[in-house]
Amino acid sequence: MRLFECATLVPGCQWHTRAEEEAEVVRRAVEHLREVHGETLVRENMVENIKARIRQENPAA
Numbered sequence: 439m440r441l442f443e444c445a446t447l448v449p450g451c452q453w454h455t456r457a458e459e460e461a462e463v464v465r466r467a468v469e470h471l472r473e474v475h476g477e478t479l480v481r482e483n484m485v486e487n488i489k490a491r492i493r494q495e496n497p498a499a
């Protein structure tokens with residue numbers, strides 16, 4: 439699973455999301471940033487910033 443924690447971009451925010459696909463994590467993160475943090479312009483470097491902060495979660499096997 440891929441994990442993105444909003445606090446890596448917006449200190450203090452407790453929101454996070456996880457999904458199998460990186461693209462899905464990015465999509466949800468962009469949606470969250472728009473709705474909660476008022477980020478109306480989805481700039482190219484914002485997507486890059488999100489991708490740079492996505493972590494790979496190893497399965498608990």
Ligand SMILES: [Zn+2]
Nearest residue numbers: 444448451453
């Ligand atoms: Zn947030």
